[in-house]
Amino acid sequence: MIDIIIPAYNAHKTIKQTLLSVCMQNIAPILKVYIIDDCSDKPYDYLKDLFKEKINLTIIRNEVNKGTGVSRNIGIEASRNPYIFFLDSDDLLPSMYSMGNLFNTIEKEQSDLVVGVMCIQEENLRMTYIKNNKNCAASKLYSRNFIEKHNLRFPNSSNHEDGIFNNLLLVARPKISYIDNETYFYRLNENSTTRKDPKYLYNSLKELAKNNIWFSIEAEKRKYNKSDIAAYLFQNICYSYFIILDHLDEPNIQSVYRNLVLFLSLYMSYDKFLLDEDKYRIYCGYIGVYKHIPPISFYEFLGRISNSVK
Amino acid sequence: MIDVIIPAYNAHKTIHQTLYSISIQTIADKLNVYIVNDAGKDYKEYIDFFSNFIKIQEIRLKKNGGPGIAREEGLKHSHAKYFTFIDSDDVFADPVSLECLYDSIKTNRSDLVIGNFNEQSYRGEYLIHKEDKTWLHGKMYRRNFIEKNNIHFNDSRANEDNAFNRSILLRDPKVTYLDKNVYYWLYNENSITRRNNQEYSYEGLFGYVENMVWVLEDAIKNKIAYDKIAALALSVFYAMYYYYLNFEKKELAKACKRLLEIVEEYPIKNEAQRLQLITDQLDLSKEQLDSRKLINPIISDVEFKAMVKES
Numbered sequence: 001m002i003d004i005i006i007p008a009y010n011a012h013k014t015i016k017q018t019l020l021s022v023c024m025q026n027i028a029p030i031l032k033v034y035i036i037d038d039c040s041d042k043p044y045d046y047l048k049d050l051f052k053e054k055i056n057l058t059i060i061r062n063e064v065n066k067g068t069g070v071s072r073n074i075g076i077e078a079s080r081n082p083y084i085f086f087l088d089s090d091d092l093l094p095s096m097y098s099m100g101n102l103f104n105t106i107e108k109e110q111s112d113l114v115v116g117v118m119c120i121q122e123e124n125l126r127m128t129y130i131k132n133n134k135n136c137a138a139s140k141l142y143s144r145n146f147i148e149k150h151n152l153r154f155p156n157s158s159n160h161e162d163g164i165f166n167n168l169l170l171v172a173r174p175k176i177s178y179i180d181n182e183t184y185f186y187r188l189n190e191n192s193t194t195r196k197d198p199k200y201l202y203n204s205l206k207e208l209a210k211n212n213i214w215f216s217i218e219a220e221k222r223k224y225n226k227s228d229i230a231a232y233l234f235q236n237i238c239y240s241y242f243i244i245l246d247h248l249d250e251p252n253i254q255s256v257y258r259n260l261v262l263f264l265s266l267y268m269s270y271d272k273f274l275l276d277e278d279k280y281r282i283y284c285g286y287i288g289v290y291k292h293i294p295p296i297s298f299y300e301f302l303g304r305i306s307n308s309v310k
Numbered sequence: 311m312i313d314v315i316i317p318a319y320n321a322h323k324t325i326h327q328t329l330y331s332i333s334i335q336t337i338a339d340k341l342n343v344y345i346v347n348d349a350g351k352d353y354k355e356y357i358d359f360f361s362n363f364i365k366i367q368e369i370r371l372k373k374n375g376g377p378g379i380a381r382e383e384g385l386k387h388s389h390a391k392y393f394t395f396i397d398s399d400d401v402f403a404d405p406v407s408l409e410c411l412y413d414s415i416k417t418n419r420s421d422l423v424i425g426n427f428n429e430q431s432y433r434g435e436y437l438i439h440k441e442d443k444t445w446l447h448g449k450m451y452r453r454n455f456i457e458k459n460n461i462h463f464n465d466s467r468a469n470e471d472n473a474f475n476r477s478i479l480l481r482d483p484k485v486t487y488l489d490k491n492v493y494y495w496l497y498n499e500n501s502i503t504r505r506n507n508q509e510y511s512y513e514g515l516f517g518y519v520e521n522m523v524w525v526l527e528d529a530i531k532n533k534i535a536y537d538k539i540a541a542l543a544l545s546v547f548y549a550m551y552y553y554y555l556n557f558e559k560k561e562l563a564k565a566c567k568r569l570l571e572i573v574e575e576y577p578i579k580n581e582a583q584r585l586q587l588i589t590d591q592l593d594l595s596k597e598q599l600d601s602r603k604l605i606n607p608i609i610s611d612v613e614f615k616a617m618v619k620e621s
Contacts, residue, residue, distance in 0.1 A: 016363060017334050021405075024330035050362055092334055094404045096327055121336070125410055185405050187336070 001030040002083045002103060002141070005075030007068050009038045011089035014187075019047065021093040021185075023054045027100045034079055035089075036071040037061040069154035069161035072137070076153065082144050086137040086162070087184075094119055094185040101181040102141035112146035112174030115139065116183025123188065132178065134170060137162035139184030146174050150222060155214045159207035164215050167232040171224045198247060202256045205240050209263035212236050216266055230270035231278055237267050238286045241301070311390035312412060312450070314343045317380030320350040321398030324498065329356060331401035333363045337409045341365065345398075346384045349374040378463040378470030381446075385463075391453055395446040399498045403428070407492035411450040414488045421455035421483035424448070425492035432497050441487050443479060446471045448493035455483055460532060464524050466517055473521035480529050480538045515553055519565045522546040526572050540576040541587060547573045548591035551614050563617040570618045 004022060008015060015035070022033060033055055037044050039062050048057055060078055062071065072086060083106060085099065093099065098116065106114045118139040120128040133139065146152075150172045154165045212233055219229045240260060247253055283301065314332055318325060325345070332343055343366040345353050353368050360366045369387050371380065381395060392415055394408065402408060407425070415423045427448035428436040439445070455461075459481045463474050479485075522542070529539050547569055554562045578584040 017338070020330055020363060021334045024327065024334065026327075054359075092405050096330070096401060119404065121406060125406060125413055127406065182404065187405070 001081055002027075002032070002085055002099060003075070003079035003081040003144075004031055004033045004085045004087050005036065005072060005079065006033065006087050006089050007036045007038060007071035007075065008040060008044065008089040009065070009068075010040045010042075012040075012042060012044075014090035014189075015044070015047070016050070018087060018089055018092060019051055019055065019057075022087075022099075023051065024096045025093060025099045026096050027103060028055060030103075031099060032056045032079065032081060033058070034075045035059045036075050038067070038071045039063060039065040067156060067161075068158040069156050069165075072154045072161070072165075076144075076147065084142045084144055084147065085140070088138065088186075090189055091138065091187050092185040094182045097181060098183045099141075101179055102183055105177050105179050106141050106143065109177045110175070111177040112143045113169070114141045114177045114179060116141075116179050116181055118184045118186060119182050120186045121188040129182070131180070134166050135163040137165060138186065141183075142169075143174075146172070155211045157207050157211050157214075159204050160211050163236075164211040167215055167235075168218055171219055171228045171232060172222070173228075198250050198252070201243065201247070202252065202259075205243060205256055206259045208236060208240060209260050212263055213266055216270075226270065226273040227275070227278075230267075230274040231282065233263075233267045233270055234274055234279055235282050237264065238283055241304075242286050311392075312337070312341055312408065313384070313388035313390040313393040313453075314341050314408075315346065315381055315384035315388065315393060315395050316344065316398050317346050317348060317377040317384065317395075318350070318353065318398040319348040319374070319377075319380075322351065322353070324399035324496075325353070325356060327401050328396055328398055329360050329366075332396070332408075333360060334405050335402065335408045336405050337412060338364050340412070341408070342388060342390055343367070344369055344384045344388055346380040347371060348376070348380045375465060376467035376470070378467070378474075379465050381470075381474075382463040385453075385456070389453070392450055393453055394450045396493070397447075397495075400447070400496055401494050403491045403494055407448075408450075410488060410490055411448075411492060414486050415450050415452060418486045419484065420486040421452045422478060423450045423486045423488055425450075425488040425490060427493035427495055428491050429495045430497040432499070434497075436494075438491065440489065443475050444472045445495075446474070447495050448491075451478075455481075464521065466521055466524070468514060468517040469521040472518070473525050476522065476525045476542065477528060480525070480534050480542065482535075482538075512557055512559070515550070515557075515562060516565050519546065519550060519569060523568050523572070526569075530572075536576060539572070540578045541583075543569065543572045543576055544578055544584065544587050545591060548588050548611075551611055552591055554614060560617065563614060566618045570615060 035044055044059050051057055102114050102116055116139045118130045118133050122128055152169050154161045341364055343364055345368045347368055347370045349371050357366055357368050369383055411423050411425055425448040426438055426440045428438055430436055461477045463470050526543055550566050
């Protein structure tokens with residue numbers, strides 16, 4: 001009934017525990033796992049022997065590296081079950097009831113999407129619990145019907161590709177249910193420190209800009225509501241801008257500005273479809289997160305955006 | 311390294327869940343898992359599968375001895391600096407449960423860390439237990455403290471966990487509380503503790519007194535501080551008194567004979583402290599008691615004491 005899609009690139013150290021957490025599920029018999037091997041140095045075939053008779057496992061190998069977005073798409077296309085769950089090869093399902101809770105809700109409420117609680121492991125063993133996260137493909141159960149009806153796919157990217165996929169899905173106005181149960185455990189690992197490195201960050205913002213342009217093209221193709229599209233673009237403008245403000249004194253920050261120009265112009269063409277109060281609400285969401293940045297007024301912020309484009 | 315000890319008696323229906331919850335721990339590489347097979351069918355297929363992911367072994371007991379003996383054997387065969395227990399039908403709460411207990415016991419240099427555990431009801435609801443000192447669920451122990459103080463499990467088949475914890479607490483350990491749920495005590499209709507509550511409560515009282523007397527005798531033998539023995543003996547005696555008032559069964563009085571001897575051998579000199587201990591037990595059973603019997607418990611217990619000595 002549920003396909004679990006795991007894109008994997010050189011994940012041999014962590015993927016065994018990921019699969020153990022799937023075996024642990026009280027509804028393990030109705031789960032089917034697809035590992036999309038994105039041209040890892042070593043194949044994953046040994047996992048089929050290791051987990052024989054414990055989980056239903058299919059391994060698909062990309063002979064060249066195609067990136068996380070394309071790997072997830074390959075998973076969607078290879079699988080057939082009515083519901084889809086994305087799991088990263090270094091993360092875990094936290095409880096034996098995780099999948100069962102998502103499944104029961106989506107069947108009972110006939111939702112297009114069920115969102116569970118995401119547990120994020122921070123440093124010093126602190127845990128953050130996020131209830132309504134929309135920025136990633138994790139901790140949610142998707143209805144295949146809805147994905148196929150709108151022909152939804154991930155962009156060709158390995159960065160922010162899942163947030164953009166979610167935006168494309170959300171702009172199609174799915175029926176969403178929320179549950180209080182923990183459905184994803186995002187593990188603290190070496191990558192978490194990489195993410196703080198400025199070079200990675202700039203690259204990541206470039207990808208985000210590129211993906212947003214892709215998003216607007218795909219959304220227009222499907223004739224979605226322009227103010228909805230504008231809202232998601234503006235959200236990502238705020239996200240990018242606040243990261244820049246947070247790194248203003250760093251070298252090479254100007255290059256990031258330049259890379260954002262195309263994205264900013266795109267947004268400006270949608271600006272008129274977004275009500276001021278919606279802009280303000282989205283902007284305030286980011287102010288809350290970035291409290292340590294000296295406050296800049298909302299109108300000054302809007303001014304800076306339009307000035308950057310000129 | 312941490313020893314994870316699982317007493318198991320024909321637990322094949324549920325133990326896979328326990329083992330999965332252990333194998334996905336963030337510190338799985340620091341664990342030594344011991345399934346103590348209490349003279350039941352073997353767990354070879356589980357050892358074969360889980361050996362691929364964690365260090366795990368089966369200790370086979372020739373004679374069935376109950377969970378206390380099984381845990382004692384587990385302790386005998388293991389030797390890591392820290393240990394924890396999990397029942398063969400329970401699970402750890404999430405992937406960081408053991409890492410949190412481990413981090414706490416190391417950082418605080420404690421002898422015992424007490425985490426929260428969630429008790430699942432037959433309806434699937436959860437009752438949170440915080441700072442619990444009765445059960446073994448969700449705790450981590452320092453082996454050095456146990457060995458230095460000659461602490462063991464006894465061979466009774468119920469309440470032996472409470473006795474183990476009480477033995478530890480009598481010796482003044484450094485205790486840290488971890489305010490995080492680390493363990494799920496799952497609902498299992500077949501488990502001993504789940505049979506009709508009322509029935510278990512009454513029968514269980516005999517095991518409770520027996521175990522507490524064992525703890526006291528052991529403490530006396532090991533020359534534990536007078537105050538601690540006196541306080542425990544008095545608390546248990548008055549707990550039994552109020553259960554007696556609730557069930558009104560003479561057998562309960564009979565079970566307290568040795569207990570009362572210890573109470574009288576170790577009187578509490580400080581009258582205020584004595585009254586406080588008695589009142590604490592009173593609070594426990596307040597809802598169960600007739601208001602008449604609440605009046606002047608110090609006087610009305612004379613009748614109970616007489617009944618105890620008669621038996």
